[in-house]
Amino acid sequence: xxxxxxxxxxxxxxxxxxxxxxxxxxxxxxxxxxxxxxxxxxxxxxxxxxxxxxxxxxxxxxxxxxxxxxxxxxxxxxxxxxxxxxxxxxxxxxxxxxxxxxxxxxxxxxxxxxxxxxxxxxxxxxxxxxxxxxxxxxxxxxxxxxxxxxxxxxxxxxxxxxxxxxxxxxxxxxxxxxxxxxxxxxxxxxxxxxxxxxxxxxxxxxxxxxxxxxxxxxxxxxxxxxxxxxxxxxxxxxxxxxxxxxxxxxxxxxxxxxxxxxxxxxxxxxxxxxxxxxxxxxxxxxxxxxxxxxxxxxxxxxxxxxxxxxxxxxxxxxxxxxxxxxxxxxxxxxxxxxxxxxxxxxxxxxxxxxxxxxxxxxxxxxxxxxxxxxxxxxxxxxxxxxxxxxxxxxxxxxxxxxxxxxxxxxxxxxxxxxxxxxxxxxxxxxxxxxxxxxxxxxxxxxxxxxxxxxxxxxxxxxxxxxxxxxxxxxxxxxxxxxxxxxxxxxxxxxxxxxxxxxxxxxxxxxxxxxxxxxxxxxxxxxxxxxxxxxxxxxxxxxxxxxxxxxxxxxxxxxxxxxx
RNA sequence: UGUCUUAUGGUGUAAUGGUAGCACUACAGAUUCUGGAUCUGUCUGUCUAGGUUCGAAUCCUAGUAAGACAACCA
Numbered sequence: 001x002x003x004x005x006x007x008x009x010x011x012x013x014x015x016x017x018x019x020x021x022x023x024x025x026x027x028x029x030x031x032x033x034x035x036x037x038x039x040x041x042x043x044x045x046x047x048x049x050x051x052x053x054x055x056x057x058x059x060x061x062x063x064x065x066x067x068x069x070x071x072x073x074x075x076x077x078x079x080x081x082x083x084x085x086x087x088x089x090x091x092x093x094x095x096x097x098x099x100x101x102x103x104x105x106x107x108x109x110x111x112x113x114x115x116x117x118x119x120x121x122x123x124x125x126x127x128x129x130x131x132x133x134x135x136x137x138x139x140x141x142x143x144x145x146x147x148x149x150x151x152x153x154x155x156x157x158x159x160x161x162x163x164x165x166x167x168x169x170x171x172x173x174x175x176x177x178x179x180x181x182x183x184x185x186x187x188x189x190x191x192x193x194x195x196x197x198x199x200x201x202x203x204x205x206x207x208x209x210x211x212x213x214x215x216x217x218x219x220x221x222x223x224x225x226x227x228x229x230x231x232x233x234x235x236x237x238x239x240x241x242x243x244x245x246x247x248x249x250x251x252x253x254x255x256x257x258x259x260x261x262x263x264x265x266x267x268x269x270x271x272x273x274x275x276x277x278x279x280x281x282x283x284x285x286x287x288x289x290x291x292x293x294x295x296x297x298x299x300x301x302x303x304x305x306x307x308x309x310x311x312x313x314x315x316x317x318x319x320x321x322x323x324x325x326x327x328x329x330x331x332x333x334x335x336x337x338x339x340x341x342x343x344x345x346x347x348x349x350x351x352x353x354x355x356x357x358x359x360x361x362x363x364x365x366x367x368x369x370x371x372x373x374x375x376x377x378x379x380x381x382x383x384x385x386x387x388x389x390x391x392x393x394x395x396x397x398x399x400x401x402x403x404x405x406x407x408x409x410x411x412x413x414x415x416x417x418x419x420x421x422x423x424x425x426x427x428x429x430x431x432x433x434x435x436x437x438x439x440x441x442x443x444x445x446x447x448x449x450x451x452x453x454x455x456x457x458x459x460x461x462x463x464x465x466x467x468x469x470x471x472x473x474x475x476x477x478x479x480x481x482x483x484x485x486x487x488x489x490x491x492x493x494x495x496x497x498x499x500x501x502x503x504x505x506x507x508x509x510x511x512x513x514x515x516x517x518x519x520x521x522x523x524x525x526x527x528x529x530x531x532x533x534x535x536x537x538x539x540x541x542x543x544x545x546x547x548x549x550x551x552x553x554x555x556x557x558x559x560x561x562x563x
Numbered sequence: 564u565g566u567c568u569u570a571u572g573g574u575g576u577a578a579u580g581g582u583a584g585c586a587c588u589a590c591a592g593a594u595u596c597u598g599g600a601u602c603u604g605u606c607u608g609u610c611u612a613g614g615u616u617c618g619a620a621u622c623c624u625a626g627u628a629a630g631a632c633a634a635c636c637a
Contacts, residue, residue, distance in 0.1 A: 197635035
């Protein structure tokens with residue numbers, strides 16, 4: 001173990017890991033490490049959440065700590081149980097298990113009691129002004145705010161009104177509880193932040209009608225961390241300005257030396273996609289995509305259906321790291337991460353997605369040979385399988401050209417190519433319809449060049465994949481591409497819906513795949529040789545195979561052609 | 564004309580006062596029964612100006628640029 005540590009190049013730590021190691025070294029919090037992943041159950045998790053999940057759960061896992069799942073459900077207007085289930089499913093799919101599931105709503109009584117304590121200490125008051133008035137009085141970052149006329153009302157009055165806020169006697173929006181801090185603070189969050197508001201029109205998804213006054217994030221979050229014993233409260237950069245308030249609230253109530261500490265890291269920004277909840281919801285509601293799990297969506301369920309594996313996502317997250325720099329990550333790196341991961345694990349299969357018939361004119365009409373082929377050349381342990389070969393095959397339309405340019409190594413009259421795992425064939429011509437479209441391609445095979453035979457070592461520039469026409473299974477193939485046609489749709493002045501990539505989905509219904517795929521199961525991963533990585537769509541039914549393209553293979557021929 | 568934060572190749576990230584490295588991308592070559600993968604090489608970088616120091620990407624000061632904050636959202 002020690003030897004290996006010396007030999008392995010020391011992986012550099014990100015600033016949060018470094019902080020955790022330092023805290024551990026100093027024996028802070030008794031050597032305890034506790035994190036939490038705190039989603040609001042108001043939507044589906046996306047790849048940005050995955051970044052946070054990997055950090056929250058990863059820190060706990062790597063440093064002998066625990067990570068809990070806490071639903072931050074302090075606003076019943078937006079939340080729903082529907083999301084609670086999908087969030088749990090996605091976290092587990094990513095390979096993590098929380099120690100406990102908590103809900104901020106479990107702490108409503110404790111939070112209430114602490115709020116009462118604050119009122120009694122003269123540090124909180126009930127404000128009866130309208131939202132607009134309060135906003136106006138808040139001032140601006142450069143102009144100090146003005147104090148509410150209700151700021152100095154007697155404690156007893158505050159207590160009585162606070163009770164009323166929760167009894168149903170107060171209408172939504174009529175009163176709020178505010179912390180009495182500093183209306184002139186340079187930090188806007190200190191200008192008497194709202195701690196409680198009244199919500200009577202939406203029952204809470206867990207507490208029902210019990211509460212009418214609900215705590216706000218800034219008040220509830222830090223306290224929840226404190227109640228649970230969180231040591232490292234990790235969140236994204238936009239909460240940086242909230243940290244002083246987080247600390248202020250905790251310091252009002254802490255009754256021990258222990259303090260949770262908030263640390264912020266950069267959120268994930270990806271090119272060619274949007275991750276705001278509002279925009280994703282719009283895409284779904286306006287049917288610009290087929291649902292939250294549309295394979296073009298950056299949601300975890302979308303990526304899963306697209307064919308991304310948890311390993312591919314971890315691979316990506318490892319590459320982008322955690323810093324305090326708010327940059328833009330290239331979605332190409334996510335795609336590369338998928339290729340790199342799937343290359344090692346995906347079974348190779350033959351699939352022709354744009355078929356044209358190839359007839360081997362000198363091959364016996366009723367002969368069928370079983371050809372042995374590797375399941376994955378990257379992993380010899382996966383062994384081989386047999387695929388049927390016959391006189392009539394399908395090959396890709398792009399693999400034949402009557403008048404081929406230089407460096408075209410595929411099927412063209414007079415040129416030899418290898419049919420993968422089978423024979424070397426020489427193209428002899430083609431047939432065309434009235435419009436000049438190629439309908440059939442002809443070739444002759446060399447019987448001495450079957451894979452494994454000495455003659456087959458002959459150098460041939462091109463190798464083509466194929467399926468036997470009589471044996472192949474028909475399949476639908478959905479080719480997915482980037483959802484948007486511009487790098488950063490969020491920074492564009494135009495409506496983001498006008499920036500959608502019109503070619504983000506192409507459905508091919510006349511595809512042929514090798515017979516072994518008859519038993520393919522939903523979400524199984526394959527490499528269609530020379531084409532890309534594909535997964536079986538869950539819509540697949542008996543007799544109707546559907547494949548989703550996760551990502552294409554790198555195509556250096558396409559690149560060559562562009563020159 | 565506020566507070567907080569950030570700034571390293573095209574992109575993302577390392578170097579924790581001591582040789583600016585890694586990955587992606589791009590380009591070139593080797594190899595290959597996937598124009599995939601693999602291997603080799605090349606191009607490209609410390610925001611600016613001062614200061615501290617034997618020595619600064621790193622520390623200090625100022626500037627510049629970018630982001631966050633003025634929801635009864637989280």
